[in-house]
Amino acid sequence: MENPVIQLNGVSKRYDDFMAVNDLNLSINKGEIFGLLGPNGAGKSTTILMLMGLTEPSSGKVEVCGINATVKPIEVKRKVGYLPEDVGFYDDRTGLENLIYTAQLNGIRYQEAKQKAEELLARVGLANDKNKKTGKYSKGMRQRLGLADVLIKNPEVIILDEPTSGIDPTGVQELLSLIVELRNERDITVLFSSHNLHQVQQVCDRVGIFVKGKLLCEGNIESLSEKLFTHGKYLIELGIEAKSQANKDAIAVEALQKVLSSVEDIQSIRKEKDYFQIECSTDNSSAIAKAVIDANYNLHFLNKKEYGLDAIYNRYFEGGANDETSP
Numbered sequence: 001m002e003n004p005v006i007q008l009n010g011v012s013k014r015y016d017d018f019m020a021v022n023d024l025n026l027s028i029n030k031g032e033i034f035g036l037l038g039p040n041g042a043g044k045s046t047t048i049l050m051l052m053g054l055t056e057p058s059s060g061k062v063e064v065c066g067i068n069a070t071v072k073p074i075e076v077k078r079k080v081g082y083l084p085e086d087v088g089f090y091d092d093r094t095g096l097e098n099l100i101y102t103a104q105l106n107g108i109r110y111q112e113a114k115q116k117a118e119e120l121l122a123r124v125g126l127a128n129d130k131n132k133k134t135g136k137y138s139k140g141m142r143q144r145l146g147l148a149d150v151l152i153k154n155p156e157v158i159i160l161d162e163p164t165s166g167i168d169p170t171g172v173q174e175l176l177s178l179i180v181e182l183r184n185e186r187d188i189t190v191l192f193s194s195h196n197l198h199q200v201q202q203v204c205d206r207v208g209i210f211v212k213g214k215l216l217c218e219g220n221i222e223s224l225s226e227k228l229f230t231h232g233k234y235l236i237e238l239g240i241e242a243k244s245q246a247n248k249d250a251i252a253v254e255a256l257q258k259v260l261s262s263v264e265d266i267q268s269i270r271k272e273k274d275y276f277q278i279e280c281s282t283d284n285s286s287a288i289a290k291a292v293i294d295a296n297y298n299l300h301f302l303n304k305k306e307y308g309l310d311a312i313y314n315r316y317f318e319g320g321a322n323d324e325t326s327p
């Protein structure tokens, strides 16, 4: 059942005559990792500021955990943990001291703060570095400490704003895995803002593509791909070969049409170099495979063509579709 934790209804933010966020409607459920994907200047940070009640929308309503972020920003702050691109720590203090300090700022007493800090440091893989000054931490270690810092106040929502920038590839993988694990363990809702599509694709359950202040589309990768590219059509790539030596010559489209005559919803069959491309209005790949085998052909491969975020991203950010809200 849907259980929205973040809800934006008709939210716009105008700076003088510039519309930074334009009529944003978005709902993010409990326990979801939602990727806000967009190029620089798209309006991601402005949206985050509104979610945390740090700037007021010009119109519309922003709710986090059922609380109006504009009216009750302090209550929202108690529920939300924010990890920016660069977390500020006291560099002359250790990781442990920094965490204890944050916990105490959030009203946790010293003994409990220390225990929680130790547990979290172990959880984010920094147990061996807890007594090192954070000035000596690598960027990846700082961000993992940042996650612990965010988690120490038991937030229901965490907002990550370009959390991996400047981290080496191994550090990025560690941080991304940690985010997914923590969500699985604690059922936290995560908003992951980034312009890095590969990272978003790896960790997010759902993605919203944000360009020039507008949310162009949202959904899981599969549904976005379907919406943007296939428009309800399925493309199946089929590689087959005749079994008998006598029929080894290239198979003609007409021959395949005959073989597939009993399969429903086929709209077209096209021959590519050494395979066929079949366009269907439903996913009938198993019926196609069965018909081919029943007709005594060797089935080399059958692929349902899928488009990743790469293709989606290129379409919007490089392909000139930026001003359109429909594909």
Ligand SMILES: Nc1ncnc2c1ncn2[C@@H]1O[C@H](COP(=O)(O)OP(=O)(O)OP(=O)(O)O)[C@@H](O)[C@H]1O
Pocket (backbone or CB within 6 Å): 015, 018, 020, 038, 039, 040, 041, 042, 043, 044, 045, 046, 047
């Ligand atoms: N205080 C402000 N006054 C005027 N314009 C602003 C202000 N803050 C942001 N903007 C403009 O609003 C637009 C959206 O900015 P925003 O920082 O939200 O984008 P973003 O998607 O987070 O990009 P980035 O990844 O570069 O931070 C940009 O064109 C920016 O210049």
